[in-house]
Amino acid sequence: MNVLITRQASTSSGTPGRLLATNAAGAAYACVTLELPWRQNQSGASCIVADSYRATIWHSDHLGCDVLRLEDKHGRKDCLVHPGNFAGDESLGFETQVHGCTLVGRQYGSLLNDRGHSQLAILESRVALTQLLAFIGAGEHFVEYRWAPGCAPADASTSETSAG
DSSP states (O other): OOOEEEEEBBBBBBBEEEEEEEESSSSSEEEEEOOOOOSTTTTTOOOSSEEEEEEEEEEEEEEEEEEEEEEEEBBBBOOOOOOOOOOOBBBGGGGOOSOOOOOOOEEEEEEEEEEEEEEEEEHHHHHHHHHHHHHOOOSSEEEEEOOTTTTTTTTEEEHHHHOO
């Protein structure tokens, strides 16, 4: 199964995107995504490098559910596609529930974070993850991350090329 995540412009409250999974029969599943802002692939502070990653369904005891686990690559480990709401830059006062992972959901909205401030959030996340995992099924998958035209940060291509 191939999964494509197309990212929009990165902001301090996160990097929104769209996930599209397609199978050999031409059926498709789509949802929205939210990741950390681009911070030069810094572990725990940045979304991951745009590239293709092998992935499998894996059970996370910490999250209490099945998730999609990406291969370790570009110096990053334990990156998952999992449920959650926030993916902002903590150093700027935003809340995050990821440290290089990708959140999936049915739509975007605003929620109050733990500091009582309204923040960009992804909604209906567990529903979207359950639907995604049911659609792709067991086995090895390929997840490709790319930037939408005109949305890649100026320093992303340099870091991605050097990260190899």
